[in-house]
Amino acid sequence: MKKLRIAVIPGDGIGKEVIPEGIQALEAAGRKHSVEFEWTYFDWSCETYHQTGRMMPEDGIEQLRQFDAIYLGAVGFPGVPDHISLWGLLLPIRRAFDQYVNLRPVRLFDGVPCPLAGKQPGDIDFYVVRENVEGEYSSVGGIQYEGTEHEVVCQQSLFTRRGTDRILKYAFDLAQSREAKHLSSATKSNGIYHSMPYWDNRVLKMAKHYPEVKVDHYHIDILTANFVRVPEHFDVVVGSNLFGDILSDLGPACTGTIAIAPSANINPEKTYPSMFEPVHGSAPDIAGQNIANPLGTIWAGAMMMQHLGFPAVHDSLMQAMETVLKEKQHLTRDMGGVASTQELGAALVRHI
Amino acid sequence: MKKLRIAVIPGDGIGKEVIPEGIQALEAAGRKHSVEFEWTYFDWSCETYHQTGRMMPEDGIEQLRQFDAIYLGAVGFPGVPDHISLWGLLLPIRRAFDQYVNLRPVRLFDGVPCPLAGKQPGDIDFYVVRENVEGEYSSVGGIQYEGTEHEVVCQQSLFTRRGTDRILKYAFDLAQSREAKHLSSATKSNGIYHSMPYWDNRVLKMAKHYPEVKVDHYHIDILTANFVRVPEHFDVVVGSNLFGDILSDLGPACTGTIAIAPSANINPEKTYPSMFEPVHGSAPDIAGQNIANPLGTIWAGAMMMQHLGFPAVHDSLMQAMETVLKEKQHLTRDMGGVASTQELGAALVRHI
Numbered sequence: 001m002k003k004l005r006i007a008v009i010p011g012d013g014i015g016k017e018v019i020p021e022g023i024q025a026l027e028a029a030g031r032k033h034s035v036e037f038e039w040t041y042f043d044w045s046c047e048t049y050h051q052t053g054r055m056m057p058e059d060g061i062e063q064l065r066q067f068d069a070i071y072l073g074a075v076g077f078p079g080v081p082d083h084i085s086l087w088g089l090l091l092p093i094r095r096a097f098d099q100y101v102n103l104r105p106v107r108l109f110d111g112v113p114c115p116l117a118g119k120q121p122g123d124i125d126f127y128v129v130r131e132n133v134e135g136e137y138s139s140v141g142g143i144q145y146e147g148t149e150h151e152v153v154c155q156q157s158l159f160t161r162r163g164t165d166r167i168l169k170y171a172f173d174l175a176q177s178r179e180a181k182h183l184s185s186a187t188k189s190n191g192i193y194h195s196m197p198y199w200d201n202r203v204l205k206m207a208k209h210y211p212e213v214k215v216d217h218y219h220i221d222i223l224t225a226n227f228v229r230v231p232e233h234f235d236v237v238v239g240s241n242l243f244g245d246i247l248s249d250l251g252p253a254c255t256g257t258i259a260i261a262p263s264a265n266i267n268p269e270k271t272y273p274s275m276f277e278p279v280h281g282s283a284p285d286i287a288g289q290n291i292a293n294p295l296g297t298i299w300a301g302a303m304m305m306q307h308l309g310f311p312a313v314h315d316s317l318m319q320a321m322e323t324v325l326k327e328k329q330h331l332t333r334d335m336g337g338v339a340s341t342q343e344l345g346a347a348l349v350r351h352i
Numbered sequence: 353m354k355k356l357r358i359a360v361i362p363g364d365g366i367g368k369e370v371i372p373e374g375i376q377a378l379e380a381a382g383r384k385h386s387v388e389f390e391w392t393y394f395d396w397s398c399e400t401y402h403q404t405g406r407m408m409p410e411d412g413i414e415q416l417r418q419f420d421a422i423y424l425g426a427v428g429f430p431g432v433p434d435h436i437s438l439w440g441l442l443l444p445i446r447r448a449f450d451q452y453v454n455l456r457p458v459r460l461f462d463g464v465p466c467p468l469a470g471k472q473p474g475d476i477d478f479y480v481v482r483e484n485v486e487g488e489y490s491s492v493g494g495i496q497y498e499g500t501e502h503e504v505v506c507q508q509s510l511f512t513r514r515g516t517d518r519i520l521k522y523a524f525d526l527a528q529s530r531e532a533k534h535l536s537s538a539t540k541s542n543g544i545y546h547s548m549p550y551w552d553n554r555v556l557k558m559a560k561h562y563p564e565v566k567v568d569h570y571h572i573d574i575l576t577a578n579f580v581r582v583p584e585h586f587d588v589v590v591g592s593n594l595f596g597d598i599l600s601d602l603g604p605a606c607t608g609t610i611a612i613a614p615s616a617n618i619n620p621e622k623t624y625p626s627m628f629e630p631v632h633g634s635a636p637d638i639a640g641q642n643i644a645n646p647l648g649t650i651w652a653g654a655m656m657m658q659h660l661g662f663p664a665v666h667d668s669l670m671q672a673m674e675t676v677l678k679e680k681q682h683l684t685r686d687m688g689g690v691a692s693t694q695e696l697g698a699a700l701v702r703h704i
């Protein structure tokens with residue numbers, strides 16, 4: 001019996017409602033495949049911030065280091081400015097543990113009403129591979145002439161060759177492993193002068209090592225348009241921290257709901273724990289109502305099991321998810337149903 | 353008889369095919385309302401670049417300064433890197449003439465097949481107001497350790513109080529003038545530490561002067577998702593140079609085709625000429641086939657007439673556009689039809 005030690009950070013808002021469903025589903029699937037879990041809870045959140053002035057303790061990163069993985073709900077809540085809450089918890093974890101790959105599948109499931117006319121389940125099935133630790137997400141910069149009408153705000157983006165090449169390599173490897181072998185790269189080289197042409201050049205260089213992979217270069221503006229127009233066209237889409245973020249909300253929106261989308265923050269070398277979370281945020285507007293969709297968190301749990309080397313657990317979670325969606329009996333409001341968070345979670349567990 | 357002096361830059365690719373249709377439509381609508389045009393052509397393009405090493409002559413900006421407005425097709429073509437072609441022509445014009453407002457309407461017309469399920473003409477009708485001269489579109493920055501594996505690329509974004517406040521004021525004024533009085537602001541304050549919280553704060557400050565305007569703050573990721581989910585929700589959407597760029601491609605894609613979308617690069621003070629162009633690019637893949645949709649260029653021409661103080665010419669162009677779309681007899685391929693660029697242009701002119 002293998003025992004996995006997982007750090008759990010439910011966080012804020014609906015994070016606290018979806019994490020219990022994820023844990024329950026993982027427990028059920030684990031039991032079937034002789035995997036046990038030890039869950040260690042960390043109540044780090046905007047509430048903690050109000051009490052202590054910090055999102056996590058000073059040695060927070062140290063506390064997490066020993067775990068096999070981190071399972072996170074959502075962070076951020078009105079009352080704490082977003083840049084404070086996120087730079088105090090989620091973003092430092094991604095960076096400290098060198099989780100430089102953010103892998104986000106986009107899939108249209110049978111049972112989920114699709115906002116795009118005429119698309120069938122199976123039509124949309126791709127991955128967004130997002131650079132997760134550098135780029136536009138940067139606290140480098142500042143403000144000059146603060147408080148006067150002459151204020152100038154400098155916001156630095158930083159791209160390194162190491163950071164760019166390793167995310168591209170991951171994306172090319174993924175594309176190479178898939179049937180379509182098709183990589184689309186997102187930049188904005190006509191407007192953003194230094195970083196984006198650099199990214200394009202690194203793509204061209206990397207492509208030489210993958211002669212079988214067909215590579216498309218897109219500007220981010222037309223790429224978002226094509227997600228709506230021809231989502232079936234995409235296979236693996238790679239982008240910077242910001243562009244990957246945008247595309248991995250837009251993609252799932254095109255499949256009916258962002259609430260089922262998972263986000264795997266991966267340290268591929270496994271030197272450090274990786275972190276798994278839903279794409280959605282803490283959703284203050286629906287928090288406390290027991291209507292949040294737990295499937296993004298459950299799918300994230302499945303990705304965690306894949307990453308930790310338990311594909312059978314992953315598969316049994318994914319099959320249960322497919323079945324519960326297809327049945328349409330226990331869908332939450334965002335998918336056109338009336339089930340509560342717990343009802344959908346429980347229905348999924350029955351299918352495991 | 354008023355005579356307008358217009359500088360025409362057809363540019364590259366389909367730019368050269370759509371501009372003649374725009375001019376023909378403007379001529380027809382002008383005749384009806386006693387407005388005459390004097391068109392002065394500038395063949396500045398990537399071809400010029402190949403011949404001369406420059407996208408436009410050194411005194412290009414000076415040559416344009418005397419005109420009432422600039423009418424542009426599209427710029428950029430394979431063979432010239434995008435950042436070279438755009439920083440050599442389009443972007444310097446926007447900046448030299450302080451065209452700090454980029455106004456881009458998004459509308460679902462009767463006759464255009466909508467990719468979103470269940471949306472009706474009239475459901476989608478909003479403006480993207482894009483900051484057009486600063487922000488993320490920046491040539492400030494560079495590369496350290498170039499050519500080595502230690503390369504670091506620094507890309508600066510610059511936001512000023514003046515630049516932020518004046519675009520917000522324009523957007524608030526526009527929202528105030530509309531029935532819904534609803535402004536949505538796009539930022540990414542949880543990830544981008546300095547510039548985006550700054551923008552949010554300026555929105556809060558500006559909002560105090562517009563007590564009637566309802567203001568929503570969005571992170572760009574979920575905002576793109578909501579364009580697909582609930583486009584009918586939006587009225588005026590304001591964003592930085594990059595976010596406005598993305599939203600004004602995505603918005604039109606949600607209404608069926610980006611090819612009808614216009615882009616008005618406005619200097620509201622009228623100190624300098626403003627520039628009018630379609631949102632779409634030079635589209636090398638379909639250039640030379642006479643299948644490009646001329647309506648984005650024609651609608652841009654209508655916005656030019658509005659800006660120059662001839663609302664009757666604007667209205668007659670828009671009515672002709674609505675009629676030709678509704679008829680569905682002469683639609684180009686992107687709208688599900690088979691008409692050529694010229695057939696659609698000519699059909700529109702018959703309705704003027």
Ligand SMILES: CC(C)[C@H](C(=O)O)[C@@H](O)C(=O)O
Binds near residue numbers: 190221438597615633
């Ligand atoms: C060509 C490019 C620089 C331009 C921009 O991004 O501003 C275009 O996409 C647009 O939207 O007008």
Ligand SMILES: CC(C)[C@H](C(=O)O)[C@@H](O)C(=O)O
Binds near residue numbers: 086263279281573
């Ligand atoms: C909360 C925010 C900082 C985060 C991000 O943009 O990375 C979220 O949107 C996500 O996509 O995981």
